Amino acid sequence: MLTDTSDLEQILQRITMLQELPEPESLKRLIxxxxxxxxxxxxxxxxxxxxxxxxxxxxxxxxxxxxxxxRLINKYRQITLYTDTGIASDQSFSSSVSRLISHRFLPLLPEEDSVVELANYLFDKRSDWRWVESISEERWDELVQLIRPDEKDLSLVAQAKNSILNAIVVLSYRISGIGLHPELMNFYPELLNYSAAFVAQNQEAILFVNQYRQAHELDLMTDVMPENDIDPAPLMVMVEQCEDIVDTLRKRVYKTGISIRLTNMLARLEQSLQRMRTLVELVSDAEHKRDQAVVDLTVEVVQTAKTRYSFGSLIESNTRLLSRKVTENASRVGEHYISTDSTGYRKMYQKAAIGGLFIGFMATLKTLAYHLALAPIGRAFVNSMIYGLGFVFIHIARGTVATKQPAMTAAAIASTISESSGKKTQQLTKLSELIVDILRTQFVAILGNISVAMPVALLIAMAWSYFQPMPMIDGAQAAKLLHELDPIRSLALPHAAIAGVFLFVSGLIAGYYDNLAAYNKIGERIRRHWLLIRLMPKRWLDKLGGFVEANLGAIMGNFIFGCFLGSTATVGYMLGLPLDIRHIAFASANFVHGLYYLSPEHLTWQVITLSFIGVLLIGFVNLMVSFSLALMVALRSKEVKFMEWKRLYSMVVGHFFARPLDFFWPRKQTVKYAKINSFGEMIFEEASPAKETRFFSDSIVRRLGRKPKEKEEAEKADNQPEDIREAIEAYHNDELDNPPKSVDDAEDDEVAINPLPKPANPPKLPK
Structure with a gap:
């Protein structure tokens, strides 16, 4: 340890000696x-x-x-560092992939004057950004406080600040461009009423930059601290108003739908607004956030340097956009899978019981289909139709199938663990309680399915034996049905995991088609279809349009889920792989058929017990796999870096040992969540009209122009003597918070991007 400390001292001594002639190698030795x-x-x-x-x-x-x-950083281009690094690209996925493929065969030329290239050299290990991110905030705060330049080096600070101020102006124009983009306006026409917020933030950004540069005398390449520093509050107010507009847009997604391009556009807008905050905090320490801004930007630069040419990073960012697109659009009339009280618990059992009724018949039809002489593709088609159409009828009949995790569940999870949902301990507590509620809801859904599917399957078998002389299946087929439920001597549990994946994917598909129906206005287009107008009365047409728009996601999710289940075994047969599915509801019905038709000499208590345990384990694997995947997508969609798995697991297990009945029976006092009601339905807050009409403050309105009353006073003042007119103008100037210039002069100013000295040729980085 003493040797390490001595090494650090030697490196710091060398850096201090070479501060006039900085070279990257010394800083790399320190890192x-x-x-x-x-x-x-x-x-x-x-x-x-x-x-x-x-x-x-x-x-x-x-x-x-x-x-x-x-001195080292000032030799490189900095504006693109602040405006582009860590912000989503406008490139499409295909063009980004082709760019990375070409880089593999013929590497792209490095941008020698880019700070990112410098960071790539300094942090030369692939996982360096994880190491930098793992350093605690307390250490970062203390370290940044100790690394401060002397007064003799204020010219270096001025040069860096000028770059940051110029980047603020560039970002401000980009934010205005995205906020006023025609595609975004078409997606949300009411945005035109609030477009002044995006214009005003640009004006405030330019005012702040000009006033800050003048007050700190940055044009003289120094950094004078004025007695009263420039307050960034007006600019921050406008940034916050723009963030509120973006938040309003996201709350409307469940109604209007959204495309991948618009999702990317909103993501870039959010990231640009956040970067604007970071840059303002870098130059203005009004709320004492400058040190944290330095840390955040450092981590962002290192991460970008290490992942910019990574296929994994590209796929992760695009799948994050896709998962966000899916999770933010939940089914409005689709299935809901989280109950928090006894009313929702009973409702879920009733819906699951309806599903169990259908599943009893579906399992019987699938068993009978084995008697048909069909080619593999034909068998896959028949099984897919049995499953798919059966699930669709279950939904239409307002039933449900156990263990499904729709996109809405992921959205509820994401809202619980998002950065805005409270402190980490509070988030973990809420998330653990939400997991308990989800598991309890899935338990009652499984109970509703099997408690009805098993008696229905038994009644069908008894009725078949009464009316038909030949059994539905022979003893060998019955033994095969029970063997497929054996958790030890068969692949029942891996096949249950495959079904769990399909359960999860079907939820995403439901969210995708819900989004598609809303974004493309399918219901309204159906109501206006020329042929349907001729064939159907208007009342029927309205009902059809409303039904399709509200249920398209659930119908397509259920149908495609059925196709997955029906074709997996055939795909496995064609590929020579042991692929199949096991779902608890159908396993329970097959369990009854197998016991009923199994020959008496093979029917033992061991077979019955092992098969029943297999049914329960299949349900457990179905639920755990689908839930884990839903949780993963929820985390990715909200860009939440959740590392407290062990702690969360301990909280859930501890809850089980303390109050095990909570996992099977509704608790007396329900837990309230911000985004879901007692029936598991997502709550999408709509801003009240009074709040919507007040998207920016009066002070900002005054900057955009005079109020009508002020215009009348100005017209009166024009007819007054010169001394009175000057007094009125002085009054208005005082009302406008005494800006250094009049509003008209500020609006007419050109964008004051300081002409920085051209960066010196950066030192060549060693290979």
Whole structure:
């Protein structure tokens, strides 16, 4: 440990000596000395503690390191660093893939003057961004406080601040461009009423940049701290108003639907607004967030440097957009799978019982279909129709199938663990309670399915024996049905996992088609179809349009889920792979058929017990696989980095041992969630009209123009003597918070992007 500390001291001494002539190799040596293995958080914090202790003991090292870093970075282009790094690209997925493929065969030329290239050299390990991110916030705060330049290096600070201010202006124009984009306006026509917010944030950004540059005398390449610093609050108010508009757009997604392009556009708008906040915090420490802004930007640069040419990163970002597109659009009349009280519990059992009634007949039809002499493709088609149409009829009859996890469940999970849902401990508590509610709801759904499917299957078998001399299946087929439920000597559990994947995918498909119906206005187009208008009365046509738009997602999700189940075994046969599915509801019906038709000499208590345990385990695997995948998509859709799995698992297990009945029976006091009601239905808040009409403050309105009353006063003032007119103008200037210029002059100003000195040729990075 003493040797490591000595090494760090030597490196810092060298950096301090070379601060006038910075070269990347010295900074890389410091980073190499601080690097620890990926995931070793304690060691990472210990290394930073050593560095902090050295800097605290030797303040000149901190000043020298700050000057070294500033001089080095000032040799590279910085504006694109602030405006592009970590913000979603406007490129399509296909063009991005072709670019990366061409890079594999003929590498792209490095941008030698880019800070990202410098970061790629300094942090040369693939997982360095994870190591940087693992350092605790307390260490970062203390470290940033110790790395401060001396007054003699204020010209370096001024140059860096000028770059940041110019980047704020560029970002502001981009935000206005996206916020006023025609496609976004078409998606949300009411946005035109609030377009002034995007215009006003641009005006506030330019005012803030000009006033800050003037107050700090940055044009003189120094950084003078004024007695009263420029307040970024007006700009932050407008940024917040723009974020509120984006939030309103997202709340409307469940009604209007959204495309991948619009999802990407909203993501870029959100990221640009967040970056605007970060840059303002970098130059203005009004709320004491500057240190955290430095850390966030550093992590973003390192992550971008290590993942910019990665196929995995590209696929992850695009699947995040797709999962966000799906999870944000939940079925309005579709199936709901979270109950929080006894009323929802009973309702779920009733719906599951209806599903069990259909499943008893569907399992019988599938058993009878084995007597048909069909080619593999024909068998797959028949089984798919039995499953698919059966599931559709279950939905139309307002029934449900156990263990399904629709996109709405993922959205409910995401709302519970999103960054805006409270502190981490509170999030974990809510998430663990939500998991308990989901598991209890799935339990009652399974109970409703099998408690009806098994008696129905038994009644059908008895009726068949009464009316038909030949049994529905022979003893060998019955033994095969029971063998397929054996959790030890068959592949029942892996096949149940495959069914769990299909259960999850069907939920995403339902969300996709719900979104498609809303975005393409399928219901309204059906109501206006020229042929349907001639064939159907208007009342029927209205009902048909409303039904299709409200249920298209659930119908398509159920039908395609059935096709998955019906064709998997055939696909496995054609590929020579042991593929098949096991679902608890059908397993329970097959369990009854197998016991009923099994020959008496083979019917033992061991067979009965093992098969029944297999049915229960199949249901458990169905539920765990589908739920885990739903949770994963929920996390990805909200970009939540959740690392508390062990703690969450302990909380759920602890709840089971403390109150096991909560997993099977509604608790007396229900838990309230922000985004779901007691029936498991998502709650989409709509802004009240009074709130919607007030998207920006009066002070911003005054900057955009005078109010009518003020115009009348101005017209009166024009007829007054010159001294009175000057007094009125002075009054208005005071009302406008005493800006350094009049509003008219500020609006007529050109965008003041400071002409920075051209960056020096950056040092060549070693190969």
């Amino acid at each position: 190499d000395a601080l690097r620890v293995a990926d995931g070793n958080n304690e060691s990472a914090d210990a290394k930073i503690d050593e560095l902090i202790e050295i800097l605290r003991t030797n303040p000149e090292y901190g000043a020298g390191l700050a000057a070294f870093i500033l």
